[in-house]
Every structure is written in C-alpha cells, then in structure tokens.
Amino acid sequence: MAIEQASDDGLRSAGIGRGTAISIFVDGKEIQAFEGETVLAVLWANGRHTLHTTARSHEPRGFFCGIGVCFDCLITVDGIVNLRACVEPVRQGMEITSQRDPGYAHAS
Amino acid sequence: MRTADVCIVGGGLLGTATAYYAAKAGLKVVLVEERELASGTSGVAFGGVSLAIYSYSAARVPRAYVDLSKASLALYQQAQEELGAPLDFDAPGSIDPFYNDEDSERGLERARGLQDCGVPCEFIDYKQIREIEPAVSPIAINAIYCPIDAHVTPMGVVWAFAKAARQMGAEIRTGVRASSLISRGERVVGVITSEGEIFADTVVCASGSGVPALAASVGVKVPLDLARGQMFVTERIPPLLRTYVHNIKQTPAGTIVFGTTREPGVKDTTATSVEGTMKMLKWVTSLIPALSNVKLLRSWAGLRLLPIDGYPIIGKPDGIEGLMLAVMHRGVTLAPVVGSILTDLILQGKTRHDIGPYRLSRFSPKDQRGEARETFYGN
Numbered sequence: 001m002a003i004e005q006a007s008d009d010g011l012r013s014a015g016i017g018r019g020t021a022i023s024i025f026v027d028g029k030e031i032q033a034f035e036g037e038t039v040l041a042v043l044w045a046n047g048r049h050t051l052h053t054t055a056r057s058h059e060p061r062g063f064f065c066g067i068g069v070c071f072d073c074l075i076t077v078d079g080i081v082n083l084r085a086c087v088e089p090v091r092q093g094m095e096i097t098s099q100r101d102p103g104y105a106h107a108s
Numbered sequence: 109m110r111t112a113d114v115c116i117v118g119g120g121l122l123g124t125a126t127a128y129y130a131a132k133a134g135l136k137v138v139l140v141e142e143r144e145l146a147s148g149t150s151g152v153a154f155g156g157v158s159l160a161i162y163s164y165s166a167a168r169v170p171r172a173y174v175d176l177s178k179a180s181l182a183l184y185q186q187a188q189e190e191l192g193a194p195l196d197f198d199a200p201g202s203i204d205p206f207y208n209d210e211d212s213e214r215g216l217e218r219a220r221g222l223q224d225c226g227v228p229c230e231f232i233d234y235k236q237i238r239e240i241e242p243a244v245s246p247i248a249i250n251a252i253y254c255p256i257d258a259h260v261t262p263m264g265v266v267w268a269f270a271k272a273a274r275q276m277g278a279e280i281r282t283g284v285r286a287s288s289l290i291s292r293g294e295r296v297v298g299v300i301t302s303e304g305e306i307f308a309d310t311v312v313c314a315s316g317s318g319v320p321a322l323a324a325s326v327g328v329k330v331p332l333d334l335a336r337g338q339m340f341v342t343e344r345i346p347p348l349l350r351t352y353v354h355n356i357k358q359t360p361a362g363t364i365v366f367g368t369t370r371e372p373g374v375k376d377t378t379a380t381s382v383e384g385t386m387k388m389l390k391w392v393t394s395l396i397p398a399l400s401n402v403k404l405l406r407s408w409a410g411l412r413l414l415p416i417d418g419y420p421i422i423g424k425p426d427g428i429e430g431l432m433l434a435v436m437h438r439g440v441t442l443a444p445v446v447g448s449i450l451t452d453l454i455l456q457g458k459t460r461h462d463i464g465p466y467r468l469s470r471f472s473p474k475d476q477r478g479e480a481r482e483t484f485y486g487n
Contacts, residue, residue, distance in 0.1 A: 055344070055361070071343075071405055082343045082403055102344040102362055 022092040033090040040066065040073055040085035043096075051075050051085055052099035074099055112138040112279075114454060115299050115308035117286040117322060118315030119143075120150035121262060122434040124269035125447030126312055127278045128187075133451050137278035138308065139270075140301055141315075142285040146266040148316045150439065152339060152410030153262045154355045154367055157184055157197075157441050159227045160219075160254035161204045161354060168217060172462045173419060174225040176445050179461060181258060183444035187265075191272055194264040196360065201351040202257035203241055205248035205395065212250040219252045229254040243348050243396050259357055262440050269447075286315070288325035289431070296326055296430035310454050314434040317411050323433065328425045330415075331471050332435060336374040337412040338384045339367035340392075343403045349396070356392060364399060366392050370412065380407045413437055422446055422466045423453055433468060 019035030024042065033042040040063050043051065050060040052074045063073035066086045073085040078095050081103030100106040114130050116123045119141025127139045141147070159177050162169055181199075188197040206212040219231035230236075230253045237244050237251050270280050281303075289311060290298040298307035313319045320330040344362035352358075356366040369384040385407055393400045413435060415421050420436030432453065434446050445461065452459040 104344065104346050104362075 022090065024090050024093070025095045027096070027098055035090065037090050038086055039075060039077070039083075039088040039090055039094075039096060042090055043075075043085060048098075050098065052101055052103075055101035058100075074101070074103065076103060110138060110279075110304070110306045112136045112306065112308040114138070114310045114312060115140070115306045116312040116314055117299060118148075118313070118318065119145040119266070119270065119280065119282060120148050120314065120316060121146075121153075121266055121269075121439050121443035122150075122316075122436075122446055123312070123314035124266050124273065124280075125443040126314060126434065126450050127273040127280065127447075128269040128276075129444075129447040129451040130454065131273045131276040131278040133455055135451070135454065137273065138306055139273070139278060139280045140284040140286050140299065140306070141280070141282045142318070144282050145270055145280075146263045148318075149411050149413060150262050150266050150316075152337070152408055153440050154339065154357070154365065155196075155259045155262045155440055156202070156352065156355065156357075156438075157181055157199075157258040157260055158202055158254070158438075160222060160229045160252050160257055161202055162218070162438075168221045169225075170419075170465060171225050172465050174222060174227060176420075176461060176463075176466075177438075177441050178225075178227070180442050180445035181256070183448060184258060184260065187268075187444060191268040194261075194268040194271075196261035196264050197258060198260075198360070199256055199258035201240075201253065201255040203237060203244070203248075203251045203253050203351050203353045205237070205244065205251045205354060207247055207249065209249075215250055215252055222252070222254075227254065228256060241349060241351055241353060243398050244353060245395055245397050247394055253351075257352070259352055260440065261359075265440075265443070286318075286322060289322060291326045291428070294428055296428060308430075310430055310432055312432045312434060312450055316413055316435065316439075319433060319435040323425070323431075326428060326431065328428060328431065328433075328468070330421060330433065330435060330468065332421075333372075333414045333416055334377070335412045335414070336371040336377050336384075336409050337368035338371075338380050338388065338407055338409045339365065340385070340388060340407045341365050341405050342399070343405055345402055348398055353395065356396060363405065364402065368412070369409075377411045378409055380409045384409075413439070416471070420446070420466045421468050422449060422463045423468075425468045 023030050024033045049062045052061050064070045068087040074082050075085045076097040076099045077083050113135040114137050116139040127137050131137045188195050206215045216231050222229050232253050285302040286299045288300050289296050296311050313322050320332050323330045342364040349358040414437045421433050432450050449459045
C-alpha cells in the first residue's frame with residue numbers, strides 16, 4: 001500500500017492510502033477499483049452518476065447524502081437489490097447492476 | 109387583531125379535520141399551528157382507520173366508541189371522493205392477532221362485543237388467518253379479522269384537509285404559537301399567539317400534547333398521558349400483505365410500515381432507540397418471518413397520547429363557554445367524525461352522535477391535572 005509523505009509542518013495526516021487494485025463489473029463492464037473504496041466512490045470516479053431510476057417516474061437518481069442515510073444511491077450487487085453504494089465496500093469480482101426501481105421487480 | 113367564528117389551535121388531524129368541516133359549513137375559521145402541519149403525533153402515526161384494533165382499550169369496547177369509529181370510517185370514504193388521492197385511503201381489512209389463550213379469550217369477547225355493535229368482524233383461528241394472510245406465522249393462534257378496516261397516510265390526510273379548508277376560505281397559519289387562552293368571566297373569547305391576539309366565538313384546542321397546558325390557562329384540567337412510540341419503514345418489496353396486521357402494513361409503494369413501541373417516561377420523545385428498535389424487529393419478524401431478510405430503511409418516533417381512561421375527550425368542558433376540546437388516542441380513526449361533531453356543536457349546540465361518555469366532566473376532580481404526564485394507564 002502506497003502511503004503519501006506527511007507534510008513538513010507535521011500538522012496534516014500522512015495522506016490517504018490506496019488499496020490493492022482489483023476488478024469489479026458494472027453492468028457487465030470491467031472497471032478497476034481499489035480495496036477500501038466504496039462502490040459509490042468507484043462509480044463516481046468513473047463518471048457514472050446515475051445509479052438507479054425511480055419506480056413511478058423513471059427519473060435518474062444518484063447519491064445524495066453519501067453517508068448511508070438517504071437511500072438514494074441504491075444499486076444491485078451480485079443479485080441483491082437495494083444496497084447503498086455509499087456504504088458498500090468493493091470486492092474483487094463483484095457484479096454491480098444499475099437498478100430500475102422497484103429493485104425486486106427487475107432483479108435477474 | 110384578528111377575529112373569527114372559530115379559532116383552532118393545532119395543525120394535525122383533529123385540527124385540520126375540524127377546519128375542513130367548519131369551513132364547509134360556512135364558518136370563518138382561523139387555524140394556528142406552532143410548527144408545521146402534521147409536525148406532531150399526526151405526522152408519525154401508523155394511519156389505521158380501524159373498527160377492530162384497540163391497543164389500550166378494554167376487552168369490551170363501548171358502543172358509543174364503536175359508533176364514532178364507524179361514522180368516521182364513512183366520512184373517510186366520503187372525504188376520499190371529495191379530496192382524492194392524497195389520503196391514500198384503502199380498506200383492505202385488518203387482522204389483530206392474539207398470541208396466548210388469555211389474549212384470545214379477551215379477543216373473542218371483544219369480537220362478540222363489536223359484532224353486537226354491527227361491526228362485520230370475525231374471530232378466527234390460525235388456519236383462517238393463513239388463508240387471508242399467508243405471511244403470518246403460527247405464533248398467532250387467533251385473530252379478529254375485520255374486512256372493512258382501512259388505513260390512510262396521516263400526513264396526506266392532514267394536507268388534504270388543510271388544502272380543502274383553505275380553498276373554502278379557512279385561514280391556516282403555521283409557525284404561530286398559541287400561548288394561552290383569553291377569557292372574559294366564564295367564557296373563552298380568544299387565543300394569545302406569538303403573532304398577536306385572535307378573538308373567536310369558539311376556540312378549539314386540538315394540539316395534542318399541548319392541550320393540557322393551553323386548557324390550564326383558563327383553569328380547565330385535562331388528564332392526558334404520553335408515551336414515546338417508534339415506527340419503522342422497510343425497502344420496497346413484492347406484494348406480501350393484503351390486509352394490515354395490527355400495526356404492520358404494506359404501502360402502495362411496496363414498503364412495509366410497522367410499529368409501534370410504547371415507552372412511558374421518555375423525555376426525548378422524537379429520538380429512536382436501539383432497544384426499542386430491537387424489540388420491534390424481534391416481534392415483527394416472528395410474526396411475519398418473510399420480513400427477516402428485508403432491509404430496514406428508516407425509523408422515527410413521536411408522542412402517543414392517551415386520556416387516562418383510554419377514551420377521547422370531545423367537546424365543551426363544563427362551566428365554561430366558547431371552548432371545545434379534541435384530544436384522544438386513535439386520532440387518525442376519529443378525526444373526521446370529531447371534526448364534524450365539533451362543527452355541529454358550534455353551529456347548533458348539539459350533535460346526533462353520542463358523545464356523552466366522552467365529556468371531560470367524566471373525570472373526577474382528583475384525576476384532573478394541569479399538565480400531560482409521561483406514563484400510560486391501561487394495558
């Protein structure tokens with residue numbers, strides 16, 4: 001794990017480490033991620049801002065609170081629907097599907 | 109200075125329902141609400157409009173109470189036609205389960221009493237429960253099934269009543285706190301609010317837990333108990349429940365809404381607790397095992413109100429004119445009928461409904477007190 005140098009004045013932290021590179025699959029496409037990241041961080045870093053579409057009006061939804069409270073970043077992981085991308089850690093080989101709500105009606 | 113025929117304090121179900129029926133009858137209405145509409149108990153309630161489910165009442169439910177509930181259900185049906193979708197009014201029936209022989213005996217007695225009052229309910233066994241609601245586990249040995257019981261989204265009802273009342277000329281003001289009543293001799297003539305005095309021929313106190321303090325400002329003591337209740341909502345799931353099972357229902361969106369804890373003596377009435385959550389999850393998953401794998405979305409808490417004998421306080425207190433009270437448990441079920449009763453009392457001084465048992469004067473002087481107490485009587 002690469003660790004950045006602490007600042008000279010010693011007031012800032014030693015920086016943010018980046019975990020081992022892994023592969024995850026998003027709607028079938030392989031994307032590089034790093035251990036320790038959340039699914040949301042990876043999707044955001046790869047420009048995928050729409051995570052699911054709403055049940056009634058089919059409007060796009062992305063993350064809102066980013067801290068596990070609002071349930072507006074729902075995704076399907078390995079067939080399990082309605083998981084929060086913002087608190088879901090990435091794992092090697094996981095398959096993420098952007099979700100059409102209600103998730104249960106469209107899960108494979 | 110403002111004047112009105114009726115000044116209603118409280119923007120919850122009882123206040124807005126009263127505003128609706130009073131405005132519809134041609135009365136000039138001003139409603140004041142300290143915070144926002146439905147910001148108190150109405151906004152956190154389960155939403156049952158029920159003839160058969162009674163959390164706190166005795167095995168034998170009094171006829172007058174059943175009659176009020178029946179009349180209210182009919183008014184909801186009418187209001188649904190007049191006000192439309194926001195009410196989310198649906199009448200899928202209810203199941204009130206019993207878990208042991210003692211509960212079942214009381215349940216059977218209640219079912220017979222309700223049937224005597226013309227409620228089309230049945231006392232059923234587990235096999236029959238399962239036919240109606242296959243998701244219910246055998247921990248329910250018997251139940252009362254009431255096929256006409258309904259539910260609503262309480263917040264939607266409040267907004268619908270308030271909107272309709274406004275359209276008929278009612279003035280509904282939020283962010284206005286009523287601090288005390290104004291009296292002249294033995295008559296209430298208005299309300300002192302954070303934005304000045306409002307004079308009215310009749311003042312209706314419908315502010316839930318705020319009623320005792322307001323009534324006490326003119327020497328009227330309202331014996332009200334309070335407890336915290338926590339509610340929960342899950343993610344959307346495929347259709348699982350057709351009816352509502354005690355306080356567990358599936359909303360049109362597919363979420364399961366359930367509750368509620370009953371926690372006396374809690375100071376922070378809007379905070380949820382891990383203890384209360386765990387207790388409710390244990391109960392709900394043992395009764396509906398399919399919910400074990402369903403994700404919980406949110407929980408919230410609010411105040412549950414209960415006049416100390418469990419029954420509503422409706423209408424004019426003895427010895428003082430110009431004042432009406434509306435404070436009760438099961439306000440969701442009763443709000444429309446209470447709103448229409450208060451309107452009748454204001455206009456005609458009488459009502460066709462039997463509210464004799466629900467006058468404040470039924471309480472003995474020693475029961476009466478000037479503030480809400482944080483505990484519950486009853487079972």
